[in-house]
Structures are given as C-alpha cells and as structure tokens.
Amino acid sequence: MKITKRQLRRLIYECMVVESLSKKEREKAYTEYERKKKEPIGRHGANVTNIVNAKPTINDWADVLLDELVDEIPQIANILPEKKSRVTDEITAGVVSSLIKALGFWAPRGQVG
Numbered sequence: 001m002k003i004t005k006r007q008l009r010r011l012i013y014e015c016m017v018v019e020s021l022s023k024k025e026r027e028k029a030y031t032e033y034e035r036k037k038k039e040p041i042g043r044h045g046a047n048v049t050n051i052v053n054a055k056p057t058i059n060d061w062a063d064v065l066l067d068e069l070v071d072e073i074p075q076i077a078n079i080l081p082e083k084k085s086r087v088t089d090e091i092t093a094g095v096v097s098s099l100i101k102a103l104g105f106w107a108p109r110g111q112v113g
Contacts, residue, residue: 051099055092062091 003011066088070077079087 048100051096055096058095059088059092062088062095065091
C-alpha cells in the first residue's frame, strides 16, 4: 500500500497534535474520531433546505458571473434583459442542483435549519 505525500503530512500532523494533548484530551479526541467514522457521510454535508434557502445569494452570484464574462464572451453584452434573467435562473438552478448532489442530505423532520 502506497501513501501519498498529502496522507503522510496528515498523519504527521495528527501525531503532533495528539502528542501535544493531555491524556484526557487524547481520549476525548479519539472518541470523537471514532464517532465521526461511524456516521453516514451525509451527516457532514449541507441540509438541502439550507442550500435552497441560499438561492437568492446564488442568483446574485450568477448575475455577477454573467457581467464578468462579458470580457471573455462579448456576445453576453447583447443579451436582452428578459433572456439574461432566464439564463441567470438556469445557472442558479444548475448550481443549486449540483450543490444538493454533492453536499446535500434530507434532514429528518424537526431537524431542518
């Protein structure tokens, strides 16, 4: 089994941190590590509701993105305002969808937010 440089650095860092902790702190850190290892991956993701609630921010970002792309793609400057609004909405929907696929999980009822 080969270990990458990144993995080796991480191991060295963890060893240094563990050595600098007291015995009680080491036990607590190990217990936390074991608990996290057993949790489903989605527990460390983002709640889908939170991602959807960020839609206005993502929409603003998409609008700024289109404005910034004018230098790279001059044809964007000629887009009618209605069309630009639709393109912005499509970009927003795509980003939200991608974030949900990559990070999202559905929280159990009562645990949203």
